[in-house]
Amino acid sequence: MGRTHGGRNRRAPGARGGGRLMLTHVAAASGAPSSTLVLSADALPEGEEELCGALRDATDWLCERGLDDITKIALIAPSRHPLFDLDYRFVQVLPGAVNGFDFRGSCGHSILASVVVASRLGWLPKLAPEHRVRVRVTNNNDRVVCEVDESVRDRTTFTVHFLRQQEPRLDSLLPDGQVLTGLSTSEGGIRVSQVSAGNPYVFVAATDLGVRDVDELFGDSARLYESLSEIRRSAAVHAGLPAEGAFPKVAALLPDGDATLAVRALSVPSWHPTIALTGAVCLGAATKIEGTTPHSLAGSAARPGVPLTIRTPGGSTVASAAVSGSRPSSTLSWVSVPHKEVVFRGAVDIDSLRPHTRKDELLCL
Structure with a gap:
């Protein structure tokens, strides 16, 4: 989102104060080809056809405002599983005359963006060094532990640990x-x-x-x-x-x-x-x-x-x-990657997603 967010603390177009009240947020991980649009999964349709329609409306809205470089979407919710803090589902945007979506894989950079947004929403405690957030990836059942190394204003640095429920050969x-x-x-x-x-x-x-x-x-x-x-x-x-x-x-x-x-x-x-x-x-x-x-x-x-x-x-x-x-x-216990930085970009009020907003969020908006 370089051409849109030149300053460190600038918000995305359409953003308002009180980011935790908005349905959609944007965060960018260092080294990623795209910022991530983070959405509340519970506020969107469950059926894939209806979900694709809502996501297509959202990406059309972004394109109309010059934000077509956002090609990653994260759908998140507080985890219902007692061993995890956050449930995460990744959606890859496939740009075209009509945008398509691929739900098959995952994205580690978008996982980190999701953790930062979830903390801003109040779903997680305020991120601080040595704090560990446990994420369940619903696309492929991966388990990801995001360990906070540093958190300063809108920037958070993580060490990320990927593991499986059982150690695979x-x-x-x-x-x-x-x-x-x-x-x-x-x-x-x-x-x-x-x-x-x-x-x-x-x-x-x-x-x-x-x-x-x-x-x-x-x-x-x-x-x-x-x-x-x-x-x-x-x-x-x-x-x-x-x-x-x-x-x-x-x-x-x-x-x-x-x-x-x-x-x-x-x-x-x-x-x-x-x-x-x-x-x-x-x-x-x-x-x-x-x-x-x-x-x-x-x-x-x-x-x-x-x-x-x-x-x-x-x-x-x-x-x-x-x-x-x-x-x-031999089995694989885990893989760790250190020093991954995420910058919170701001909140975005996408009009087309308002019909999917929960009643409590609409009252806040």
């Missing part, structure tokens, strides 16, 4: 049971690793796409973009998913020193400026799976207990995957 993270999968493209066949942790991802060695060094990987190559897009579409068809959907994600990898990988990833509908938080989680887990492309390129980070440094055009991050047991029955 590493080989169960391979959707088709193979460490390497052959896919067909217009340029011939290519071998990739398909891994699902946080989100389903397709990892390909950048050298197999003719990329020679990191500068070339991070360059604005239309040919590389189209090659990765075609690989992603082929992997989607292979998995029985819509070719033009948002999942699986795709990323090209290149060694950049020991325990460091240079990564170029796609988002919707362009290059990702960094890598998705779920992408860092998935890549961190994939480096521990013997025989995969990430494992073969990661150097010492392929060993248990060694974190992976991920370098992207927009900066670097670290993924630490905790692995238990010995091969081949």
Whole structure:
């Protein structure tokens, strides 16, 4: 939302005072390709057809006001599960003449945006260092613990821990049971690793796409973009998913020193400026799976207990995957990613969503 929110404390168009009273809020996580529009799930239709209609009205409203760069939506509610604080459902906007929506995956950056908004709504205590918020991802049943490192005014920094209800065997993270999968493209066949942790991802060695060094990987190559897009579409068809959907994600990898990988990833509908938080989680887990492309390129980070440094055009991050047991029955305990910052952008009064507002919220509005 850079062109709309130039100042740190500026609100989105249509915002009013008392942000906790509004139905919709906007927050942005560092490294994300888009801010997140956070909505109260309990105030929206439950049926997917009616829900898509309400979300389409909301995204049309955003587009009319020059906010069409918001392509992530989070639907949140105080969790009804006694072990969690917040229920979260992710919606990826698929831009087009008529916007579409993909409900299949998750988004770690939007999870953090949701935690910040939930605290502003009073659903959570005021965020403070060492405070942990437990989030249940209803898209894929992931469990995410968001640990607050720092909270100052409208900025909060987290360490994020991804885990499952039961520790999965590493080989169960391979959707088709193979460490390497052959896919067909217009340029011939290519071998990739398909891994699902946080989100389903397709990892390909950048050298197999003719990329020679990191500068070339991070360059604005239309040919590389189209090659990765075609690989992603082929992997989607292979998995029985819509070719033009948002999942699986795709990323090209290149060694950049020991325990460091240079990564170029796609988002919707362009290059990702960094890598998705779920992408860092998935890549961190994939480096521990013997025989995969990430494992073969990661150097010492392929060993248990060694974190992976991920370098992207927009900066670097670290993924630490905790692995238990010995091969081949090793299990993934969790994956942690530190230093993820979220900025609260403000409250937005979207007229088209007023019919879905709860009566108590309407009285406040």
